[in-house]
Amino acid sequence: MISLLSTLLVPGLALGGVDAPQTSWSVFAEKVYTSTGDTLENALVVVTDGKISAITPGAKALDDSLSATAVTAGLIDASASIHVGTRAVEQSSEVTPAMSMEFGVDVFDYRWERLMRSGVTTAFVPPQSRNVVGGMGVLLKTAGDDSLEARKIEGAPLLCGAIGSLPSSGNRPASGRPTSFYNRRPTTRMGVEWEWRKCLFDAAQAPAEGAGKDVDVLQDVLAGKIGAFIEAYPTQDIRTAVFLKEEMQREGFGEMRLIVDAGAEAWREPEMLVRSSTAVILPPMPSNGRTNDSAFMAANTAKVLQDAGVQFAISADDARTGPLGIEAGLAMRGGLTREEALRAVTITPAQILGVDDRVGTVEVGKDADLVLWNGEPFEVTTRPIGVLVNGRLALDPR
Amino acid sequence: MAATLTLTAPVSALVQVDKTAIKAGKVITLDGEPIENGIIVIEGGRVTAVGSQEDVQIPWDAEVIEQPTMTAFPGFVEAHVSRGIDRANETLDVAPFLNVRDSIDPVNFYFEGALRHGIVAVNVQQGEDTVVAGQGMVVKPFGMTVEAMMIKPRSGIKMSAAPKRGKSRATQAQALRGAFDDLKRYLEDMVQRKADGNDFDRREALYQGRELEGEAAKGKPLNSTAWQIDGFEQIPRGEVDEKQEPLLHVIEGNMPVFMWCGSPADVHTALRVAEANGFTKNMTLALDDSCWKAAPKIKEAGVHVILESNLTHRERDPITGKEIETFVPKVYHDAGIKFALSSSNDANRSLWFQVAQCVAGGIPRNAAMAAATSTPAMILGLGDRLGATKVGADGHVVLFSGDPLSVTSHVEHVLLDGKHVYDRSKDVRVQQLNDGTRPPGTVAEEPEEYEGDGDDGEESEDESGDGNDGDQS
Numbered sequence: 001m002i003s004l005l006s007t008l009l010v011p012g013l014a015l016g017g018v019d020a021p022q023t024s025w026s027v028f029a030e031k032v033y034t035s036t037g038d039t040l041e042n043a044l045v046v047v048t049d050g051k052i053s054a055i056t057p058g059a060k061a062l063d064d065s066l067s068a069t070a071v072t073a074g075l076i077d078a079s080a081s082i083h084v085g086t087r088a089v090e091q092s093s094e095v096t097p098a099m100s101m102e103f104g105v106d107v108f109d110y111r112w113e114r115l116m117r118s119g120v121t122t123a124f125v126p127p128q129s130r131n132v133v134g135g136m137g138v139l140l141k142t143a144g145d146d147s148l149e150a151r152k153i154e155g156a157p158l159l160c161g162a163i164g165s166l167p168s169s170g171n172r173p174a175s176g177r178p179t180s181f182y183n184r185r186p187t188t189r190m191g192v193e194w195e196w197r198k199c200l201f202d203a204a205q206a207p208a209e210g211a212g213k214d215v216d217v218l219q220d221v222l223a224g225k226i227g228a229f230i231e232a233y234p235t236q237d238i239r240t241a242v243f244l245k246e247e248m249q250r251e252g253f254g255e256m257r258l259i260v261d262a263g264a265e266a267w268r269e270p271e272m273l274v275r276s277s278t279a280v281i282l283p284p285m286p287s288n289g290r291t292n293d294s295a296f297m298a299a300n301t302a303k304v305l306q307d308a309g310v311q312f313a314i315s316a317d318d319a320r321t322g323p324l325g326i327e328a329g330l331a332m333r334g335g336l337t338r339e340e341a342l343r344a345v346t347i348t349p350a351q352i353l354g355v356d357d358r359v360g361t362v363e364v365g366k367d368a369d370l371v372l373w374n375g376e377p378f379e380v381t382t383r384p385i386g387v388l389v390n391g392r393l394a395l396d397p398r
Numbered sequence: 399m400a401a402t403l404t405l406t407a408p409v410s411a412l413v414q415v416d417k418t419a420i421k422a423g424k425v426i427t428l429d430g431e432p433i434e435n436g437i438i439v440i441e442g443g444r445v446t447a448v449g450s451q452e453d454v455q456i457p458w459d460a461e462v463i464e465q466p467t468m469t470a471f472p473g474f475v476e477a478h479v480s481r482g483i484d485r486a487n488e489t490l491d492v493a494p495f496l497n498v499r500d501s502i503d504p505v506n507f508y509f510e511g512a513l514r515h516g517i518v519a520v521n522v523q524q525g526e527d528t529v530v531a532g533q534g535m536v537v538k539p540f541g542m543t544v545e546a547m548m549i550k551p552r553s554g555i556k557m558s559a560a561p562k563r564g565k566s567r568a569t570q571a572q573a574l575r576g577a578f579d580d581l582k583r584y585l586e587d588m589v590q591r592k593a594d595g596n597d598f599d600r601r602e603a604l605y606q607g608r609e610l611e612g613e614a615a616k617g618k619p620l621n622s623t624a625w626q627i628d629g630f631e632q633i634p635r636g637e638v639d640e641k642q643e644p645l646l647h648v649i650e651g652n653m654p655v656f657m658w659c660g661s662p663a664d665v666h667t668a669l670r671v672a673e674a675n676g677f678t679k680n681m682t683l684a685l686d687d688s689c690w691k692a693a694p695k696i697k698e699a700g701v702h703v704i705l706e707s708n709l710t711h712r713e714r715d716p717i718t719g720k721e722i723e724t725f726v727p728k729v730y731h732d733a734g735i736k737f738a739l740s741s742s743n744d745a746n747r748s749l750w751f752q753v754a755q756c757v758a759g760g761i762p763r764n765a766a767m768a769a770a771t772s773t774p775a776m777i778l779g780l781g782d783r784l785g786a787t788k789v790g791a792d793g794h795v796v797l798f799s800g801d802p803l804s805v806t807s808h809v810e811h812v813l814l815d816g817k818h819v820y821d822r823s824k825d826v827r828v829q830q831l832n833d834g835t836r837p838p839g840t841v842a843e844e845p846e847e848y849e850g851d852g853d854d855g856e857e858s859e860d861e862s863g864d865g866n867d868g869d870q871s
Binding site for chain 2: 021113117267289299300304329330382
């Protein structure tokens, strides 16, 4: 993991074109939290051409090193709702698997920079949860050139949708009987669940070729090639998602890869999540425990999932709610160790999103996505003072 | 009554002895350096000794609380909040004769939550949607009656320079000035009536049930730096109408004013009105996050400020669309303006959180800590009683499991006036928030803001379809 200093290029010397931003640095910190279980004291992390090229503990800062009290890998938010409001979900049908957030995300949105300033360097954007099956999410770096191609990174493809009351909310006529052709369906939680089962059954029974793009996507979901990323706050909806996966298995349609997003009540039945190998993304911790969809999120939720062995990531959901680092801190307040909290905002979301070969740890060869902190990470008394994204200095600590 | 107290409060007032000694692993006094293995002695509700174990003798008959792993702390002071009361705002524009004493609800969850986060004193004031509101009071967040909670009555009058609902900025400024013009006219009329031999004011005062003897029978010249009313010294003070009297106290400098400003422009209105009526010295500004832009003006006026709970001001450059972030407390700190922090005390965002954010934002720890302890105490005129553990101060001690500003620390015990009023291990609601268990014997409570399945109210901001819905935070 740690290569020798002698093998590295001299940092600070310009590489690439004259106008290209500098992507080679050395970063010195009293503590480097690697997310691999190691904490390196007085370590020098060398970045060459946007990648981490060397890590030397017990070193000294170079003259031109960026310095910080602590360094972690760039944080990863696995459910960042940065999109263009209600226009971020297609409503021509309840089930729109072939839609992609790639065409609904705005890299010019100011919230990307706010996310970056909070230490998030990679964010997954699912479509809004107003559709039962909304479409494919998109994974982006939070800084870089202002184009989708420059920001986007290829991870595990994920089909996003929701189970619960949110996709049916508002689906009733303003007046008159709810039987009109013009009002949107489903109108109940049951109807939402039925839409899921129907589309999966239909896809399973459709021909393997030529049934259309929507069916192709759903068939890949059944085959486990595309993950099912399902928003479900209360335990009853988490159960519905797990039972859906298990039903498809029993029917012999295939083994879905299930990720429960916003699983506020995951603490109620962690053994069910272990049994079904379901990964969970936790929403931000509300102060009174009450989340969307009338769910109750206990303060020790992350601790319960950690102890039960559930794969989970912590999300800040949106740049509006608060920094992801603070959410990790609140998970520590609920009982996680700093190391466990760190994993839940770095390497674990990277694994869930299928990009753990590129991001999520401070290791040689990985993308140089680094956060420089002015104290112990995730304490409220600490904030990110510098951020590197792909080796580019997005937030300057100097 | 006593039975009700133990049942409804999360804690019980078990220890009722007159002398209490706290031995803690660390004592943060905020009156000098922290003391390792320190002792605090509280007698008759006041601190009588504080120091190291070598220096302080524990009285033989004192109840001793020994917590060698915990950190003792004087407790946070909430400088200004409109919670714990029935509706915070009046429909009346000018109502300085009202008193929050009549609307404080001692069993309101707010007080319970404040105690749980180490807040030992709260200045309860009416809300922002007003011109001149009623008088607030400083209370402890514990007690079954307002009297039992009280630290200081009449802590100040709430006013607003920001437009009340339905008013424009101009009408608000006029209404605020008008409140004082009305007082002036009333006092001048009094003098005129007295000169005319009309005893209307005397009869009215007697009708209001006032004693017009002793001090109340005497007249005094108006003690104002800004106003003069010829002949006012002839008016017995007791004859001033009780509805007008609070504002008379304001212009004479005897009643503090908490003036809300919702924008930098409001700061100018507030300072002008205060200057014209001579109460700049007894005014504290309660400020919206955007008001940092008025910092030079505030510095010049020499007033103290209280910051609302959002500490990061965000605005977008109208041309580039870039977001500009300003960490507000740093602006006041750098300008040398005394500022107090405030919180609405959500479980995750209490005063400790506000202080910790200030440290993260680059304010030295002592200065950040002062903003939620000694500065609010000073603003409330309670600097000798609150905000530091020193001899003579009120016997409030908060025992934290660790550093008060660490995200992993919790408030384990609270003593108010030397009485043990909070014990985290017996706090059933903490247990419920922490692991979701409902303690035996408690009834499952329906969420207050239950929206119902399929209700479209929940995500109403998304209905607007506006792509920039992030601005409303």
